Amino acid sequence: MAEEINLLSQLGLEGQHIVFIVVVALFTKLSVDALKKSIRLVNNYIPLISIVVGIGLSVLFSLLPVLEISLVVAAVYGVIAGLVAPGVHELIKKRFGDSKDNKEERDVA
Numbered sequence: 001m002a003e004e005i006n007l008l009s010q011l012g013l014e015g016q017h018i019v020f021i022v023v024v025a026l027f028t029k030l031s032v033d034a035l036k037k038s039i040r041l042v043n044n045y046i047p048l049i050s051i052v053v054g055i056g057l058s059v060l061f062s063l064l065p066v067l068e069i070s071l072v073v074a075a076v077y078g079v080i081a082g083l084v085a086p087g088v089h090e091l092i093k094k095r096f097g098d099s100k101d102n103k104e105e106r107d108v109a
Helices: 002-011 015-038 043-062 071-096 100-108
Strands: none
Touching (some): 015 043
16 A cells, blocks of 8 residues: 555645545546537547546636646546546446346346
């Protein structure tokens, strides 16, 4: 555990930065879901769209006077959040969603 904290410190990721990335990833996921419902998106481009939305939201949030994050760092965090958002969606969908395995298990029961 101490090694993980040391690694995060070496990368410059402190608690507030990790929270920032998680919040941006959450808003990115919600924004991309809203886009998917409002316009037809090709599934192949969703990760790219998530990255662009993540960068935009991250830069927008960094302009808040409460946060002391530069625009460049915010853009990098936006890329990270944009990459995390579809990955978390796939993880949740495979674990709890309507995958083939889950449908088969429900049909058998």
